[in-house]
Amino acid sequence: MSIKLIASSLVASFLLLGCGGGGDDSTTAITTIDGQLVDNYVENTTYSCNDGTVGNTDRNGRFSCKSLPVSFSLGGLRLGSVDTLQSDKQVFPQDLLKVARTDTNNTDVLAMARFLQSCDSDKNLSTGINISDETKTKLDIYDEDFNATNIDNYAQDTNVTLVDEESSQEHLENTVNFVDAVNAVTSLPQNVKDELLTAESVLTQELKDTLSYMQNEERLAYDVYNELYKLFPTANQLNNIATNSESAHIQTVELLILKYINSVDEFSNLDLNTDLSETTAGEYSISAIRDLYDALMAIGDDSKQAALEVGCMIEVTDINDLNDDIALAQASNATDVEAAFVYLRNGSYNHYWAFDSGLKNMGVTEGCCSLGTVNGVDYCQNYPK
Secondary structure (H helix, E strand, O other): OOHHHHHHHHHHHHHOOOOOOOOOOOEEOOOOEEEEEEOOEEEOOEEEEOOOOEEEOOOOOEEEEOOOOEEEEEOOEEEEEEOOEEOOOEEOHHHHOOOOOOOOOOHHHHHHHHHHHHOOOOOOHHHOEEOOHHHHHHHHHOOEEOOHHHHHHHHHHHOOOOOOHHHHHHHHHHHHHHHHHHHHOOOOOHHHHHHHOOOOOOOOHHHHHHHHHHHHHHHHHHHHHHHHHHHOOOOHHHHHHHHHHHHHHHHHHHHHHHHHOOOHHHOOOOOOOOOOOOOOOOOOOOHHHHHHHHHHHHHHOOOHHHHHHHHHHHHHHHHHHHHHHHHHHHHOOOHHHHHHHHHHHHHHHHHHHHHHHHHHHOOOOOHHHHHOEEOOEEOOOOOOO
16 A cells, blocks of 8 residues: 555544544635645746736745735746635645646646646656746747647647656645645644645655654554553543644654655664554554553553653653654754654653643652653653743
8 A cells, every 4th residue: 555545544544533623625815925836846937916026936836925816927838827825825736727626637737737747857846846947938939828738839849758647647636635634734833834835855764764763653652641541531641642732743743754755665664564554552563662662551550650650751752762853854954854843842842741740749749750760761851841
């Protein structure tokens, strides 16, 4: 099964838990807008706003107008315009051609997507679609709206080889699905969404492996907290954190996997033959995480206090790992991965203090600090509050 399909299903499954919510296709008229031209992110397309602003989309397809409508063109070839932006602020070929986003079989939509993808100067769609000035200049011979029947002429005049229709449609659908998945997770901070909706960075193997490890680690926290809450239903911190936060953390990592990973073969640290769509507590694709789950459950099932102490342990472990992972992302200039991991770490700070307060309310005066240092890990921390 495609990992993109698996990741999509996992994001959807956690949305059903009530942590996230759904998006819609409603449109909102606004007077000052920042949007993105996408399939993937289309760079160096000329845009003209109702207020007179004229510019070129940036590396992430971004444009800015004081008022709408806004029209897009390549040389003398007019791609189309939009009078309003949908709530996700994305502009797809479907929007320019006034058809539903789901209508990826539309002849004109497919032709436009195919031509834009074919014009990518470096032929690497994952890093966005860059339209060269040379290509735009060659299209100055036209003075017409984009016409699907003329696509061969456009290709000949710009000296590009058209990508095949099937792969072009698949790419368009993947982009639509990813945008929908990001915007469906309403609990995500806007800065994280903005970073996710950018052209891909180049990830090292080590950074790719952090995605699979963090996926397993966030699942572990979710599973342990849920299982211990069943044993100690008055430990509300366990339920609140699992339901309101850890599920959102899992969705965040799944979105990174959906963006960057096409096959599980791209991970080098999976040593268990576990389906990534498996959601049974204690089932993971990395043996170290499975062993950690067993060890933590053996400690936490002793008492409510022990369960809360396990929470302290998990959050300190997560924060230590995330500190390393954030440094890796910064070294690769992967700002989207960095933003997502900072969001996860901020959540873990809050979780640590929630467990600390829970212990103190039980009469454990030192809270998480009562654990001291175990196997070189200091559980007495002064994290931001």
